[in-house]
Amino acid sequence: MTVFLIFFPLLAAMLIFIARPANAKVWAFAASLIEVAASIVVTTAFVRNEEVQFIINIPWIESLGLNFSVGIDGISLLMVLLTTILVPLIILSSFKHAYNRASTFYGLILTMQMALIGVFTSLDGLLFYLFWEAALIPIYFICLIWGGEDRGRITLKFFIYTLAGSLFMLVGLVYLYYHTPGAHTFDIQALYEAGRSLPAAEQSLIFWAMFVAFAIKMPVFPFHTWQPDTYTVAPAQGTMLLSGIMLKMGIYGVIRWLIPVVPSGVEQWGFTAIVISVAGIVYASCIALVQKDFKRLIAYSSIAHVGLISAGTFTRSTLGVQGAMIQMLSHGVVVIGLFYIIEIIFERTQTRRLSNLGGIRNVAPALTTVFVIVMLGSVALPLTSGFVGEFLLINSLFQYQAIVGAVAGLTIILGAVYMLRTFQKSMSGEVNALTGVFTDLGTHEKLVLYPIVIIVLLLGIYPGPLLEISEPAVANLLKIYSTYSASLK
Amino acid sequence: MVDIKLLASLVPLFPLLGFLIIALSAKRLSEKITSVLACGVILLSFILSIILFTHLAGTTSGDPAIRVSLFNWISAGNFHSSISFLVDPLSSLMLLIITGVGFLIHVYATGYMHGDEGFSRFFSYLNLFVFFMLLLVMGSNYLVMFVGWEGVGLCSYLLIGFWFKNQAYNDAANKAFIMNRVGDLGMLLGIILIFVNVGSIEYSDVFAGATTIDPSTVTAITILLFIGAMGKSAQLPLYTWLPDAMAGPTPVSALIHAATMVTAGIYMVARNNLLYSLSPLAMELIVVVGLATALFAATIALTQNDIKKVLAYSTVSQLGLMFLALGLGSFSSGIFHMATHAFFKALLFLGAGSVIHALGNEQDIRKMGGLKKYLPLTYFTFLVGVLAISGIPPFSGFFSKDEILAAAFAHSKPVYLLAVAASLLTVFYMFRLIFLTFFGNERAGHDTMHHIHESPKSMTIPLVLLAVLSFAGGLAGVPEALGGSHWLNAFLSPVFSPSQGILAPHHLTHTTEYILMAIVVACTLGVIAFAYSRYVSGGHVPRPDGQITGGLHRVLYNKYYVDQFYELTIIKPLYWISQKLEAVVERSGIDGLVNLSGKSIVSGSNVARHLQNGRIGYYIFAMVAAIVLILVLGLI
Amino acid sequence: MNALFLICGLGVFSLVAEIVNFKRGLIMVMMAGLLTAGILVIIDFGTSTLHFSDMLMFDNFSLAFSGLIIGVSIFWLWMSYDYFQLQPHVTDRAALILFTIAGAVIMASFNNMAMLFLGIEILSISLYVLAGSRKESLNSTEAAFKYFLMGSFATGFLLMGIALVYGATGSFDITKIAAFVATHDTALPAFFYAGVLLMLVGLAFKISAVPFHFWAPDVYEGSPTVITAFMSTVVKIAAIAAFYRIFALCFSSVQATWITALQVITVLTLIVANLTAVYQSGIKRMLAYSSVGHVGYILLGFIATDTGSTGAVFYYLNAYAIASLTAFTVVHELERDTPNIAIQRFNGLFKKSPFMAVAMTLALLSLAGIPPLPGFFGKYMVFALAIEHGHTGLVIVAIATSLIGVYYYFRVIIAMFFSDSAGENTPLTWSVKLLIATLTIISILLTVFADRVLNLVA
């Protein structure tokens, strides 16, 4: 089943690449719907405990200790669900846009999905790394081929920057690999053991090697400068993929591949990570305040949100990690909605400068409603998805260190400041020449945005079932961590 | 027999349904159906509230509170929270006020908003507001209260910026939301601190475990919660949003910014009376903040010329008085004043709305005057409201304000004096308002006067009903000194008894109370006379904006320059820092560093390629030199 | 062994073909012959035999490398079909190429210094000529001249090294030298070490490691493109095989002597080659620097001369050769009319010929070492080896340079996908399409069956 989940999108992508059907988008959409169905089947078959399920383990390169080993536990399942549900929305969001070489475009999106699901299900260190990098290639080309101005330089910076980070992770993984007991292997459990057997100083080094990779991917201040440019230049769907799903890889990496692997390193440097994450919240929020470009503004807001998730994760508490899980889902949905709204506005007005917009609310009530709800999700209003996660995260941070929690809480204020300003500048006021002829949402757009709105509200009102899915697995991972810490004392 | 718990959970459900139906049907429903629907759901909730109220009032034995738990909301690790309701005397009283006053205002609004293009939007927001307000007061744990707390903030935001074409209104809406958020952060942290120390956020668990918490932590918790209240109930220093919030339609000002939402802070403190009573420091803080706000806002109100702004500052001031009561440990007085205030302030706002409506959206009292004969019903009801707020017996305000002043007197004399000053200032500016509006010369333009008309029935009937309430509302708390039994105190005692046990408030003798009442009433009448002589007999009209002289006057007229102060100390620096962060740290600093590494590679390459200069002679030299080096490396 | 005879025989055959004027099908015959040779190699696989008084040893190592050389040569012939058909001296060129391949096979399987020397010289002398084979072009002449002059100079050092080693050990036989060195490690005269180092220099020149690489960019740029492709694939494989064979098998017990020098060479190669490649505007010159850079990564694998490294080096060469060949095929197709094309020639290639663009992209990604392409596994293996042996510092340098590598490879990719098109569309023949597709598929198979490839030389 896991194999199907991973490789069905690739298969579909290959077929689309080769067959080049005239209406590639429809085929891609159908494929992504099948993937949704598959993920639902998995969810129903999933037993809610801490076990990793649907395990497949095939030797690949034995001399390198590389096995094709995948499986799904609660944490993975949530991430897989996020991926499978967002991808159809992303594909659907492009229906109005006639991309050149559509088959390539949709093929790349599906390839990306393959890599993402692979990342979230890998149980082998090197395999994880392979999927991790494999996710970079399709998104790079999506941005390069269909991106905006100056994309060559910007996407290259993005590529090299993230690649640089992940190479550090690779070094860390290899180092761990050579410390696995017995015959060396990249099996996740063996890596856990290897990491824990290392002395504290070496764990610190491994911690930094891997943390840098994850921090760049998320991205956390000060490793973030590739992100605003890339988000701005990427085509809408590319931005959605990047922000909606891809950055979750970093947090997922921290949860599964960092905290349990080098507990002592995390113990030693976790606070530093929290501090820079929290500093990033305030920093990115401030910069978002003065952005003139709508997309860039949301890009910075994403940095701020991710900073909070990252900080919460590093508290190593169930509350924090669970908060991170739910906030990842929420952020994925919300940010996709926001970027799509930006795309809708851009497509109609050909501008993303806030000062050129305004008054859209007069002519597009449906868009306004959606925008408001998604925005509320972003500013974490209770009963929207954003609140559940932010509450748990701030809670965990506050328990960890009250001051840090309080500073992190500033996101509640600053987030409102820049989001409301954005809403006001773009939607309120009188219409102008650009926005006067604005048409309200079309069918396709509604089909994308309404589900997003529903998810935002549903997650906010009744997050219980999702939290229950990941709770045992999170508790299990943290137990691995805490037993180690306890054994030191 | 219908299950009482079901009824309880239906109370917030009806407004929610109303909201959903109106919102989802977009503009397809006609104004009439929308009005009926919107008012109907509130009415249903009101009826249910009455049932609940009578149920509670009728239960004499044991704990009368009704608890309903709907479903688990957020749970992770050891944190659990559910969507659950608690209906006890305090919340049932709140329910009555919210749904009752809310219903009247809804009805009023059907007339007031008639013909507005956002008619259905307005009512959907309004219903949503009632829903959140009900959640706020009915929640049985802090998180549900917080949901309502933020929810009402949202509706307030939406309704202040209801006329979104005007960017000034939008600014006001943003300001309201953000200032509330500042408070909300404090509140959220307070809730988290409670959870950290008690391990639960259910009221019952927290109150049961309150005495086990470290006293300094209690202080921290209560102060954090109070920061939330400062934002929501517009106390110093977070009050500036409320006057600006008058940008919203007048029914909104009446419902949200006078009767209900802004009193959420009062409710919250009253709800946590046990925690507050454990922290004398927090109580002191509330006293100071409440009193300062009362005076501060009252002085500003003296010079304002916008009819709604005056009322807004008056609201801030009154809220200050309520906090004063709470801080003095006289929780039921605070609640009492909150209730009466809800009546008369709603009345005043609606009356003002009626005036504005009649004058074609004119809000400047300098352009009114002599409206008594054109708008008799409005004038009459407005007068009732003014008398009530001024504390003229036997209007409701008299009883509730008197209680607060009595408590202040019992606490300390200076506090009492200041409180009296605040209430006398209130009397002055309220009468200034009514005199300038309804008495004297007609200063409105000719066109305006031509179209002037009394408001439709849908607007006047609520006015009348509210006037009745403003008059008679005080009967719920006639003090023993005046032969009453103070029914309200008795009704709320299950809620406040734990804290009263700790605080053991002073009781004044009846004689003292009589003297105090007499003094206050006498002063009040004196002030009224002064106002009359100045504005009616003297015909004094405030000067236009440009001609204001006198330092104090100007300071007051400009609201102590607080907005400017905030602009200068917070907003400007924030943007300045942000801009610098972006320009210096982000672009030149971090990104500059990243780009520099890329550029240095390219320039390094430009250097390195000159190693390859195409000349064989040079190549061979390099090779021989390298061979020598390698021999040195390998052999030495 | 038989394969070697067959290849030499084929060379003579093509010379004879000139006389009987058999030109049309010559390339086909060559390919068929090479295919047969490849099969002969495969048949021998798993055996380890010495031939001609221990002159050659065909063990798994040499068979695998010979197989690789022959296989790559077949694809190379396929790619350069028109180079033979459209220019004069078909048979001469064909013969020279076959002699070169013979030399390459000898370099992969020698067991005696004499064979090493002769193998290198057969290969080099043929290449000097081939590099200059575009006689009308000044660049080609310059390439031949530079290559020849510096090559023979380096041969002098190699010979000096061989002589000194012979003087110290009394034998040219590698197994005997290895045994002698192992038993006399303290009693060896100092000039033995000088000999080893001089051999290092001579071979470093052949594999074009910095600072003995100066010839490579100029020669690669000046030579006809197909010859450049040949040099950067077949010749490089052979040179590396020879280098590995002599240093890993023969001099491994005196590693202390040459390891420092090799590390310095490795670091220099990584840095200088990758850095210089960044500024290049001509695609061939860029690929030349990249090919020098790859030598640096392969040398990283030499630092640990145990069983693991053989596989790593072999796999790396596989990945590298396939990717390079794909890249050169595309370059060759694009430069039909104008030699020495700039990177701008790739502008908008994706719009004109997505097939070529995608294949080129995959090849470049593989060269850049982006997973999951085989180039990544190659890099990964040598990195892992270096980390295992504690050379983390070297790995950090290698990682930094591979990032620089990404930079210049991606310039081509960006040109293909981003810029507007330049130049006309040249339709591809089915043969070229098939070749590109086959190479790409092989590249993917290399990823999937990496374990099999690794086990070939184990």
Added chain:
Amino acid sequence: MINTIPLEYYIWLATALFTIGVLGVLYRRNAIIIFMCIELMLNAVNLLMVAFSSYLNDSSGQVFVFFIMAVAAAEVAVGLAILVLMYRNTKTIDINVLNRLKW
């Protein structure tokens, strides 16, 4: 005969000749002279080989010298052909003149 001459002498002599060859390659810019200097280097190696061969009493060293000679001859043939080709194109045999390929 050889007993009277120490091996070191030959090694030194060969080294000297080899170094003179290298010096010539570095010193001159005339391609033909450079070729000749390379030949000198090879001859130095030959001398060394023969010396070793004699002192080790092993004839394989001398056999190797044959191969070196063969290779030297082949190299010279090809090299001079290239040189002539170059001279035809550029009318010079200065090694540094032909440097179109660089950077």
Added chain:
Amino acid sequence: MTLNVFYFLSFVAILSALMVVFSKNPVYSVLYLIITFFCIAGHYVLLNAQFLAAVHVIVYAGAIMVLFLYVIMLLNLNEEAEPHKTTVLKITATICAGLLMIMLVGSLKGTEQMIRQQPADAGIGLVKSLGKVMFTEFLLPFEITSVLLLAAMVGAVMLGKKE
């Protein structure tokens, strides 16, 4: 006596080798190189490599150097063909070569330790014994040399032939 011959031959060899490098006229260089080769042939004789000495004279002095002469005459090179060299170049060239020399000589210190394994056999340099080794042990290289020469021949023709 033998030692004196050695000294003489070595002196002439080195001197003429230096003259190869420093002669202005390429023809002189060729001639000096031939002298050097003869000296080396003399050393071969001293070393009991009589056959090799003969082959050496034939191949080098007889064939290779003649080829050089031909080419020089063909290209009509004279003294002015080479531009003036800077002093810096001269000095660096000398320093480089000197350093190389020092390194090589320095590495030869251990030579004295080498003990002859068996008494000298004057026969190894004769055709008989060389032929035996070449056609048994070194048969393959010998045959492969033919491929080398073939390649060189084909190549030289290919490059030299006018189109």
